Amino acid sequence: MVVAVVDYGAGNLRNVCKALEHVGASVTLTSDPRALEQAGRIVLPGVGAFADCLHGLQSRGLFEPLRDLALAGKPLLGICVGMQLLMSVGEEMGEWPGLDLIPGRVARFQFQDTPSHQRLKVPHIGWNQIIPKQDHPLIAGVKPGSYAYFVHSFHPLVSDPTHAVAVTDYGYEFPSVIARDNVWGIQFHPEKSQDTGLAMLENFVRF
Numbered sequence: 001m002v003v004a005v006v007d008y009g010a011g012n013l014r015n016v017c018k019a020l021e022h023v024g025a026s027v028t029l030t031s032d033p034r035a036l037e038q039a040g041r042i043v044l045p046g047v048g049a050f051a052d053c054l055h056g057l058q059s060r061g062l063f064e065p066l067r068d069l070a071l072a073g074k075p076l077l078g079i080c081v082g083m084q085l086l087m088s089v090g091e092e093m094g095e096w097p098g099l100d101l102i103p104g105r106v107a108r109f110q111f112q113d114t115p116s117h118q119r120l121k122v123p124h125i126g127w128n129q130i131i132p133k134q135d136h137p138l139i140a141g142v143k144p145g146s147y148a149y150f151v152h153s154f155h156p157l158v159s160d161p162t163h164a165v166a167v168t169d170y171g172y173e174f175p176s177v178i179a180r181d182n183v184w185g186i187q188f189h190p191e192k193s194q195d196t197g198l199a200m201l202e203n204f205v206r207f
Contacts, residue, residue, distance in 0.1 A: 001205050004039035006066065006082075007031045008056035011047040012191070016079065019191035023202035033065035041205065042066070042074060046081025050090035050106060050154065053081045054098070067099045075182045076101070077204045080152060083178065083185030087156055101183045103159035111171045120171045123153040128168050128188075130176055130196070136165040137207040138184050138200055139177060146196040148176075148188040155187060 003025040005017050017027045020043065028035055036042055044066070046053045057063040070076045078086045087098045090106040098106070111119045127147045132139055148168075155174040158164050166177035168187070176187040177200075184204065190197030 001041060002026045002028060002039045003041040003043055003205060004036050005029045005043045005045065006036070006057075006062060008053065008060050008062055010045055010053055010056060010081070012189070013045055015191045016043060016045045019198060019201055020205065023198055023205055025201075025205045031060045031062065033062060036062075036065060036069055036074075040075070042069065042076045043204075044076065044078045044082035044085060046079060046083070046085060048081060050081060050084055050092040050098075051094070051096050053085060054090070054096050057085070063099070067101065070099070070101050070183050073182050075204070075207070076184070078183075078185040079191075080187065080189055083187055084154060084156060086178070086183055086185050088159075090154070092154055102156075102163050102178055102180045102185065104163070105157045106154050107157050108154050109171065109174075123151060124170045125151050128170060130166045130168060130188075131173075132166045133164050134162070136177075136179055138179060138186075138203050139166055140203050142196055142199055148190070148193040148196050150176075150188045152187060156185070 084106040086101045088100045090096045109122045129145045164175040167173040168176035178185040
Protein backbone atom coordinates (compact mmCIF):
# COMPACT_ATOMS: atom_id res chain seq x y z
CA MET A 1 0.00 0.00 0.00
CA VAL A 2 1.43 3.38 -1.04
CA VAL A 3 0.94 6.03 1.64
CA ALA A 4 1.61 9.66 0.75
CA VAL A 5 2.88 11.78 3.64
CA VAL A 6 2.09 15.42 2.95
CA ASP A 7 5.18 17.64 2.99
CA TYR A 8 4.11 21.24 3.58
CA GLY A 9 6.98 22.43 5.74
CA ALA A 10 5.90 20.85 9.03
CA GLY A 11 8.44 19.13 11.27
CA ASN A 12 8.90 15.51 12.30
CA LEU A 13 8.08 14.17 8.83
CA ARG A 14 10.93 11.66 8.72
CA ASN A 15 9.87 10.00 11.97
CA VAL A 16 6.33 9.63 10.66
CA CYS A 17 7.64 8.10 7.42
CA LYS A 18 9.86 5.66 9.31
CA ALA A 19 6.99 4.56 11.55
CA LEU A 20 4.76 3.94 8.53
CA GLU A 21 7.51 1.97 6.81
CA HIS A 22 7.93 -0.07 10.01
CA VAL A 23 4.30 -1.23 9.77
CA GLY A 24 4.65 -2.22 6.13
CA ALA A 25 3.68 0.86 4.11
CA SER A 26 5.43 2.02 0.99
CA VAL A 27 5.86 5.72 1.77
CA THR A 28 6.25 8.73 -0.48
CA LEU A 29 6.95 12.14 1.09
CA THR A 30 5.47 14.69 -1.27
CA SER A 31 4.11 18.19 -1.84
CA ASP A 32 2.75 17.24 -5.29
CA PRO A 33 -1.08 17.03 -5.49
CA ARG A 34 -0.74 14.45 -8.28
CA ALA A 35 1.19 12.13 -5.96
CA LEU A 36 -1.58 12.47 -3.37
CA GLU A 37 -4.12 11.46 -6.00
CA GLN A 38 -2.10 8.40 -6.99
CA ALA A 39 -1.51 7.16 -3.43
CA GLY A 40 -3.79 4.68 -1.72
CA ARG A 41 -3.73 6.54 1.60
CA ILE A 42 -2.73 10.05 2.73
CA VAL A 43 -1.18 11.06 6.06
CA LEU A 44 -1.22 14.73 7.11
CA PRO A 45 1.30 15.30 9.95
CA GLY A 46 1.66 18.55 11.81
CA VAL A 47 3.88 20.27 14.36
CA GLY A 48 3.57 23.88 15.52
CA ALA A 49 0.78 26.42 15.12
CA PHE A 50 -2.50 25.84 13.29
CA ALA A 51 -2.17 29.00 11.17
CA ASP A 52 1.41 28.22 10.13
CA CYS A 53 0.46 24.72 9.03
CA LEU A 54 -2.61 26.06 7.21
CA HIS A 55 -0.48 28.59 5.33
CA GLY A 56 2.01 25.83 4.51
CA LEU A 57 -0.74 23.86 2.78
CA GLN A 58 -2.13 26.90 1.00
CA SER A 59 1.22 28.20 -0.23
CA ARG A 60 2.00 24.84 -1.84
CA GLY A 61 -1.39 24.53 -3.50
CA LEU A 62 -2.32 21.54 -1.35
CA PHE A 63 -5.33 22.77 0.62
CA GLU A 64 -8.06 22.32 -2.00
CA PRO A 65 -6.66 19.13 -3.59
CA LEU A 66 -6.35 17.52 -0.17
CA ARG A 67 -9.91 18.46 0.75
CA ASP A 68 -11.27 17.32 -2.62
CA LEU A 69 -9.53 13.94 -2.40
CA ALA A 70 -10.88 13.35 1.12
CA LEU A 71 -14.41 14.29 0.05
CA ALA A 72 -14.07 11.87 -2.87
CA GLY A 73 -13.35 9.04 -0.42
CA LYS A 74 -9.54 8.90 -0.22
CA PRO A 75 -8.50 7.62 3.25
CA LEU A 76 -6.87 10.48 5.16
CA LEU A 77 -5.19 10.39 8.58
CA GLY A 78 -4.30 13.62 10.40
CA ILE A 79 -1.68 13.60 13.17
CA CYS A 80 -1.42 16.27 15.91
CA VAL A 81 -1.84 19.66 14.16
CA GLY A 82 -2.60 17.68 11.01
CA MET A 83 -5.57 16.24 12.90
CA GLN A 84 -6.60 19.74 13.99
CA LEU A 85 -6.55 20.91 10.36
CA LEU A 86 -9.30 18.38 9.63
CA MET A 87 -11.70 20.50 11.71
CA SER A 88 -13.84 23.44 10.57
CA VAL A 89 -12.11 26.21 12.52
CA GLY A 90 -8.93 26.69 14.51
CA GLU A 91 -8.82 29.26 17.32
CA GLU A 92 -5.04 29.64 17.73
CA MET A 93 -4.05 33.33 17.45
CA GLY A 94 -7.38 34.26 15.86
CA GLU A 95 -9.85 32.20 13.87
CA TRP A 96 -8.63 30.22 10.88
CA PRO A 97 -10.52 27.97 8.48
CA GLY A 98 -9.65 24.29 8.56
CA LEU A 99 -10.34 21.66 5.93
CA ASP A 100 -13.86 21.30 7.39
CA LEU A 101 -13.86 17.53 6.94
CA ILE A 102 -14.94 16.87 10.55
CA PRO A 103 -17.32 19.55 11.90
CA GLY A 104 -16.11 21.34 15.00
CA ARG A 105 -13.49 23.69 16.40
CA VAL A 106 -9.95 23.52 17.75
CA ALA A 107 -9.75 25.30 21.12
CA ARG A 108 -7.09 25.95 23.75
CA PHE A 109 -7.25 24.05 27.03
CA GLN A 110 -9.52 25.96 29.42
CA PHE A 111 -9.62 24.77 33.01
CA GLN A 112 -11.70 27.40 34.79
CA ASP A 113 -14.98 25.61 33.98
CA THR A 114 -13.90 22.15 35.17
CA PRO A 115 -15.71 20.76 38.24
CA SER A 116 -12.51 20.71 40.30
CA HIS A 117 -11.19 23.98 38.82
CA GLN A 118 -7.95 22.08 38.42
CA ARG A 119 -5.47 24.11 36.40
CA LEU A 120 -2.83 22.06 34.64
CA LYS A 121 0.20 23.10 32.67
CA VAL A 122 -0.26 24.02 29.03
CA PRO A 123 1.02 22.64 26.74
CA HIS A 124 -0.05 19.13 27.65
CA ILE A 125 3.22 17.21 27.29
CA GLY A 126 3.87 13.56 28.08
CA TRP A 127 2.20 10.19 28.32
CA ASN A 128 -1.54 9.95 28.86
CA GLN A 129 -4.27 7.37 28.42
CA ILE A 130 -6.63 6.75 25.51
CA ILE A 131 -10.18 5.82 26.52
CA PRO A 132 -12.29 4.37 23.67
CA LYS A 133 -15.82 5.71 23.23
CA GLN A 134 -16.79 3.37 20.39
CA ASP A 135 -15.47 0.57 18.23
CA HIS A 136 -13.51 1.80 15.24
CA PRO A 137 -10.93 0.25 12.89
CA LEU A 138 -8.31 2.83 13.89
CA ILE A 139 -8.16 1.56 17.49
CA ALA A 140 -8.73 -2.12 16.76
CA GLY A 141 -6.51 -4.18 19.06
CA VAL A 142 -5.56 -1.17 21.21
CA LYS A 143 -6.32 -1.90 24.85
CA PRO A 144 -8.50 0.65 26.68
CA GLY A 145 -6.31 2.83 28.84
CA SER A 146 -3.23 2.42 26.64
CA TYR A 147 -0.75 5.27 26.88
CA ALA A 148 0.27 7.60 24.06
CA TYR A 149 2.61 10.59 23.85
CA PHE A 150 1.04 14.07 23.63
CA VAL A 151 2.48 17.52 22.89
CA HIS A 152 -0.25 20.16 22.36
CA SER A 153 -1.93 23.27 23.74
CA PHE A 154 -5.12 23.00 21.66
CA HIS A 155 -7.57 20.15 21.15
CA PRO A 156 -10.63 19.41 19.01
CA LEU A 157 -14.23 20.04 20.03
CA VAL A 158 -16.32 17.91 17.70
CA SER A 159 -19.82 19.12 16.81
CA ASP A 160 -21.11 15.55 16.57
CA PRO A 161 -20.20 13.30 19.55
CA THR A 162 -20.24 10.25 17.27
CA HIS A 163 -17.06 11.59 15.65
CA ALA A 164 -15.15 11.11 18.93
CA VAL A 165 -13.61 7.63 18.74
CA ALA A 166 -11.58 7.98 21.95
CA VAL A 167 -10.97 10.59 24.63
CA THR A 168 -8.18 11.53 26.99
CA ASP A 169 -8.46 13.22 30.39
CA TYR A 170 -6.32 16.29 31.06
CA GLY A 171 -8.27 18.32 33.59
CA TYR A 172 -11.34 17.26 31.59
CA GLU A 173 -12.01 14.85 28.75
CA PHE A 174 -11.22 15.92 25.20
CA PRO A 175 -11.40 13.90 21.95
CA SER A 176 -7.97 12.44 21.23
CA VAL A 177 -9.01 10.17 18.34
CA ILE A 178 -11.66 11.36 15.88
CA ALA A 179 -13.15 9.99 12.70
CA ARG A 180 -15.78 10.68 10.10
CA ASP A 181 -16.13 8.13 7.30
CA ASN A 182 -12.74 7.94 5.52
CA VAL A 183 -11.19 10.84 7.50
CA TRP A 184 -9.44 9.89 10.74
CA GLY A 185 -7.43 11.96 13.23
CA ILE A 186 -5.03 11.37 16.14
CA GLN A 187 -4.17 14.21 18.54
CA PHE A 188 -1.09 12.50 19.98
CA HIS A 189 2.06 11.44 18.13
CA PRO A 190 1.74 7.78 17.09
CA GLU A 191 5.33 7.77 15.83
CA LYS A 192 6.43 8.49 19.43
CA SER A 193 3.87 6.25 21.15
CA GLN A 194 5.61 2.89 20.82
CA ASP A 195 3.36 -0.16 20.31
CA THR A 196 0.11 1.79 20.74
CA GLY A 197 0.97 4.29 18.03
CA LEU A 198 2.40 1.70 15.67
CA ALA A 199 -0.74 -0.43 16.02
CA MET A 200 -2.91 2.51 15.01
CA LEU A 201 -0.72 3.38 12.03
CA GLU A 202 -0.87 -0.26 10.95
CA ASN A 203 -4.67 -0.20 11.29
CA PHE A 204 -4.81 2.83 8.99
CA VAL A 205 -2.50 1.25 6.41
CA ARG A 206 -4.36 -2.07 6.34
CA PHE A 207 -8.02 -1.23 6.86
